Each structure stands twice: as structure tokens, then as C-alpha cells.
Amino acid sequence: MDNNVDKLKNKLLKLIDLDKSFEVFGSESHKYKLNPCLSEAEIQKFEFHFHVKLPNEFRKFILEIGNGVAGPGYGFLGLNVDNLMELNSSESDFFSQSFNLQDEWNDLDLLKETNGSKASAYFDQKFIKGSIAIAEYGCGIQARLVISGEERGNIWIDDRTNEGGIYPLTSHCAAFFHDDPEMDTYMYESVEETKEALSFYEWYENWLNRAINQVVQFG
Structure with a gap:
């Protein structure tokens, strides 16, 4: 058993015990429930x-x-194997192609209107190839896990719906998304900005830590 797996499990159990009234954002809908684990055979499929x-x-x-x-x-989206297997043949190499971004990207010139409507170039799927959606933060903002390319294993944000571009989920960025927006002052303001994207474990643990801290201090 991975020690990190045990650590995440224990912190999740602590959060469940602390937040019985579901004060943490999103918890009222998922109620801290987890879907059954996938089997090795399903993942290999x-x-x-x-x-x-x-x-x-x-x-x-x-x-x-x-x-x-x-x-x-x-909530964590997980991996819906059956739905993803239904992608048409033209999309079948989407996940194996390399995710090519290494720095934040937001080419708003691609949004210039063409014949009275916004150009689709800004929202081209090529910018997020080699990644899968793992969470929705609301207002169309997605957290995506890179599974192919140099950023493999790291989390990036797709905020193109709000013309915010695509950028790495840094510790500062994660604190912004994982703090309660209804608090008088965001705790994220004290987090030093970095350029490195968080890994999957770091991302999930960041949420656990900040959720636990929120419940203890403001619950």
C-alpha cells in the first residue's frame, strides 16, 4: 500500500468526521461519498x-x-471508462497525444469575431489533448490531469469559458479554488505564488488540508 494513499484516506476520514453538516463547498452534493474503485482490468482496458x-x-x-x-x-470526476470508450475513431488518439503547454496560455486574439460569431479556434481541443477532466469548479472552470507529455501527472486549469485561458494549478491557484469564497478574507492570499503545477496527490491533499482548516477555524 502506498503511504500517500493511507495519508489521503486518513485525512478524508478526518474531514468527514469534522464536517457533519457539509459546510465545505461541494460537500452538500457529494456528501463525501466515494464511488467504488476500478479494477486493474478496467484500468488496463x-x-x-x-x-x-x-x-x-x-x-x-x-x-x-x-x-x-x-x-x-x-467533486472528483474519476475515470468513466465506459463513456470514454464510446469516443469516435477521430478522437481515439486524444489522450495519447502530448499535452504541449508548459506555461500559462491565453491567446485572446483567437477570440476575434468572424462573420459575427466568436471564432472556435480559442476553444480548440488541441490545447487540452493528452489530459482528462477530473473536477469542475463551477462557471465552466475545469481541473484537468495531464496524462501524456512533459507535464504528465500534473494538474492544469481550463478556464477558457471565462476567457481565462489554460494554466498550471499551482499551490497559490489551488488555495484560491479550495478556500471558501464566502469567508471575509481568503487564506490563499498568504500562499506564495509559484509556477509549478501540483501533482494529483498534491492537488487532492491541498483540498483536504484547506477544507479541514476551514471547518476547524470557521465551521
């Missing part, structure tokens, strides 16, 4: 079909903790 190897942290989580739901935002 996805990997074989899409010619990709899932990042180890994510893989262990859905094997040993749960395949969704309790988690950041409106």
Missing part, C-alpha cells in the same frame, strides 16, 4: 484502448480509494 499509461498517483487513487466523487470543486 482504458490504457490499452487509448495507448496510454495513466499517471501512477491517479491510477493508485482510483484503484485503492475510489473512482470519484468526494473531492475539490463539485
Whole structure:
């Protein structure tokens, strides 16, 4: 058993015990429930079909903790193997292609209107290839796990719906998303900004730590 898996399990149990009234954002809907874990065979089915190897942290989580739901935002999405297997043939290499971004990206010139409507170039799927959605933060903001390319295993944010571009989920960024927006002062303001994206475990633990802190201090 991975020590990190045990640590995440224990912190989740602590949060469940502390937040019985579901004060943490999103918890009222998922109620800290977890979907059943996937089997090794189910994961290999996805990997074989899409010619990709899932990042180890994510893989262990859905094997040993749960395949969704309790988690950041409106909940951890997990890996819906059956739905993803239904992608048409033209999309079958989406996950195996490298995620090419290494720095934040937001080319708003691609949004210039063409014939009275917004150009679709800004929202082209090529910018998020090699990644899967793992959480929704609301207002169209997605957390995506990179599964192919140099950023493999790290979390990026797709905020193009709000013209915010695509950028790495840093510790400062995670604190912004994981703090309670109804608090008078965001605790994230004291977090030093960095450029490095969080890994899957770091992302999930960041949510657990900040949720526990929120309940203890403001619950």
C-alpha cells in the first residue's frame, strides 16, 4: 500500500468526521461519498484502448480509494471508462497525444469575431489533448490531469469559458479554488505564488488540508 494513499484516506476520514453538516463547498452534493474503485482490468482496458499509461498517483487513487466523487470543486470526476470508450475513431488518439503547454496560455486574439460569431479556434481541443477532466469548479472552470507529455501527472486549469485561458494549478491557484469564497478574507492570499503545477496527490491533499482548516477555524 502506498503511504500517500493511507495519508489521503486518513485525512478524508478526518474531514468527514469534522464536517457533519457539509459546510465545505461541494460537500452538500457529494456528501463525501466515494464511488467504488476500478479494477486493474478496467484500468488496463482504458490504457490499452487509448495507448496510454495513466499517471501512477491517479491510477493508485482510483484503484485503492475510489473512482470519484468526494473531492475539490463539485467533486472528483474519476475515470468513466465506459463513456470514454464510446469516443469516435477521430478522437481515439486524444489522450495519447502530448499535452504541449508548459506555461500559462491565453491567446485572446483567437477570440476575434468572424462573420459575427466568436471564432472556435480559442476553444480548440488541441490545447487540452493528452489530459482528462477530473473536477469542475463551477462557471465552466475545469481541473484537468495531464496524462501524456512533459507535464504528465500534473494538474492544469481550463478556464477558457471565462476567457481565462489554460494554466498550471499551482499551490497559490489551488488555495484560491479550495478556500471558501464566502469567508471575509481568503487564506490563499498568504500562499506564495509559484509556477509549478501540483501533482494529483498534491492537488487532492491541498483540498483536504484547506477544507479541514476551514471547518476547524470557521465551521
